[in-house]
Structure formats: structure tokens, C-alpha cells
Amino acid sequence: MHASPPVALTIAGSDCSAGAGLQADLKTFQHFGIFGLTAVTCVVAETPKVVRSVHAVPPTILQDQLHVLLESFPVAAIKTGMLFSKAHIVAVTEILQQYRGIPLVIDPVMIASTGDPLLEENAIAAYKERLFPLATVITPNLDEAEVLWGAPARDEETMMRAAHELSARHGCAVLLKGGHLGGPECADLLVENDLPTWFRAARIDTEASHGTGCTLSAAIAANLALGKDLHEAIAASKQYLEATLATSLAWESLAALNQGTVGFH
Template sequence: MTSSPPVALTIAGSDCSAGAGLQADLKTFQHFGIFGLTTVTCVVAETPQIVRSVHAVPPAILQDQLRVLLEAFPIAAIKTGMLFSKAHIVAVTELLSNYPHIPLVIDPVMIASTGDPLLEDNAIAAYRDRLFPLATVITPNLDEAEVLWGAPVRDETTMGRAASELSARHGCSVLLKGGHLGEPECADLLWQGGLPTWFRAPRIEGAASHGTGCTLSAAIASGLAMGRDLHDAVAGAKDYLGKTLETSLGWNGIAALNQGTVPW
């Protein structure tokens, strides 16, 4: 019998265009040699250019998917993406609170790259109060960090303040993504154990952006599933995301990340 690969689970929405959501996560897991499991929160009719409709899976069905997977598989890491509502977050936390040993990466998905909302307003407090305390790391972008922190995040100085305070407030590490600053260099800040580490990479003009947050958080979860520490998992994820951006694909004006098939 061949040896079994590490197992990772994504709790996320389904993107029918396969550039974001659980489809992006599975491609990323496959790249790193991880066996990927999925718990579907929502079915989204979208492309990188438009979100047409969102159909939420009933929270009881969400919880049943999660329960059967946690009972059956030796899950080595979990990531969350689109959770949509307070009821969905509660359903997830009721089960994950029983598995504190599994590393948990939370991508607090709030708004699609098109600008369409992907989270109900009442879910933000549930993120803060219920899910973040269970996290190994949360991975907000600047817009999400402003909502969670409660103040504008417009430069690297305020990125440091926001990451530090969010980490202290929720008792977890924070990877604050700085791509929306629009600088020639994309700077992401990992705040871990009270210490900052910056990860910098040149901005790739014209590259696809749909699914970058999903891909990065899935790559971090992959690293953790393989037993890497958080710093090394983030470094490997950043390198992988850069390669998917450099080799972006396109059809009829639609740009997509080259997930899962970039060279090692």
C-alpha cells in the first residue's frame, strides 16, 4: 500500500468559474500533494467579472458535511473561505471548537473582487466572537482589516498597528495582505507572537486577481498540513501565489490564476 498524503479541508463557497472558492482551494491542495476535502457553504453563480447569484446551503447541511469529514479523516489543517452568515459561522464553530489541535486558517471573505458583498452584516460579530479565537492565523486584506479593526488601513504603518491589535484582540496570528495599497511592491505583514515579519514581492501588472485570497490561504493550510511552521507556510504560499500570477491565463477578456499547474 502506498503512503497516504496529508489531508486538508476547505470550508468555502463553490465558484462555478473555478477561479476562487473551494475549486481554487482544491487545485492548490493538489499542487502541494495534499488530499483535499470540501465542506460547501454556498453555491455562487459567478465569473471573475460578475457575481450573479448566491444560494446558501442550509446550516444544518453544512454542519453535517463537516461532522462526517471530521469523524472519518485524519485532517491535518483546515481553512475557511466564504461563510456567508452568522448561522453558518455558528454551525462551523460548534464543531471546530472540539478540534483545537487542527491548525485553522481563516480567510474572512467579505467582498468579491467584483465588489459584490459575500457576507451578511450580522456575521462580522460572529467572526470576531466565535471563529477568530479558534484560528491559527487570519488572512484579511486591507478592506477586511478596516472592517475588523474599525479604522482605515492605508499604509504600512497602519498595517502594523492593525495587525498587532487584531492579533492581541483575538489571540491568533494575523497575515495582513497589503496588495490593495497599490505600491510597486506588494507587502504582506505576518504578525505572530508579538513580532512582525514582512513578505514582499514585485507587483505583477495585468495579472488575474480573482481568487488570490482563496489561493493564498489554501496554500498556507497546505504548508501547515505538511508540518511546516506558520512562517514557512506563509513563505511557501507567497511563492506559489506569485507563480500563479506570473502565469495567468485568459479567455475572451476573462483572466484566471494558473492554479495547480505552475512549476514547483
């Protein structure tokens, strides 16, 4: 008898340094015993320290990937990461609206940890109007929430208002990630069916934060594919993320070694 693990699909960009994007998603799926599928939106030449270039996959090719995967596999959960443009969001929405029964985790990737933009400005309205209404949960960080909500959320009180309003506006659960608040702990807020739940964890002092948003949203999708409810999925995913940050890896780059400077982490 062949093993048939649950299947999850990531629709995301390719990070050639493999710390974020679909590479991080696949590693996360594997950890949870999920068979991972990938639909590539962009090829990104980057490391944790620099984004050199972004090469978008034509939206028709993105749709071809989605068609063949969703027709061929019993996909139990889907996550989206870097979608890059309005055309890509529209292409994804046209397919996914035919698969509304599959849990959908949307990480609205807008800005790289280096500060480089990963989303064209005219794509934000497409997220709000087309894709968010299909979501089980969206997972913005505070910078992304400011763009989506229209005002900064810089403390837990405004996080609460932002999450409630975004959830009501888009008809989905919102996991608002508070890691950018600073302080001794990271506090993430889930609002689901107008009910708030805080997920708190001690802050881990590490420079290796590249790809944390990708990893968390992929872990949530993996746990939903395993049949957990959203609260259980987020709790398990937060534990996994804490473990990866606590055991993060670091190398000196060749250029840094040659110059006697610190490499990337």
C-alpha cells in the first residue's frame, strides 16, 4: 500500500536562497508530513540581505500550473505568498473561486525583509476586492496591515481595531502579526467570527528572520490540511516557528570572508 499523505499547495515566488518563498513552504510542509505542491509566480534573485531582481512568470503559465495541480491532486489546503501583480492575483482568483471548499491561507506579501517592494502598487485593490473574500485567514504583518487598513497599528489596542475591521471588511479571519511592535514578546492577534485570540511568545533574538512570514503561513496551511481547526493550526505553527528561529542557521558569505566583514544570517 502506497502512503497518501495530505496535500497542500503553495502559490508563491521562488527564493533562490531558499529561506523564504516556495522553498521555505516546501520545507515546512515536509516537517508536518504534508506533500507539497508549488505554483510559481515569480523567480526572485535574492539573499536575506538583497533582492537583485524579480522575474514574473506569465499569468497564463501560473494558471496552467494551478489547473493541472488542482485537477490531479486532492489538495487539502492552499496558501499564497508573493503574487507580485494585479494580473497574477486575478489569474489566481479565477481558478481558486472554483475551489472554495479548500482552506485558503493568504500571506499578503508586499515588502521583503530588505525593504524591497515585492508587490506592484495597483495589486493592493485586487487583493482586497478579489482574493481576500475567498480566504480562510489572511496573515498580514503590521506594515502590510497599515496598507490594507489605511492607518498604522503600533500597539495592541490599534491592532485589535485593525484586525476586527479587516475581518469584517473582507469576510475572513485575520491573523495580525505583531512582531514589529518590539518588546520582550511577540504578540499575534487572531480575529475569527468577531472573536479575538492572542498568541504570545517570548521574542527570540536572532538576525535570521528572513522568511518567517512564509514559514508561518505555510505551517498554518499544513495544519489545516491535517484537519485541525484554525486556532489549533496557528498554535502548532507558532510553536514550529519558534523552534526554527531558536535553531536558526548562519554562514559567512564568500564575499564577506574575503573582505573580513560579517556575512549574512
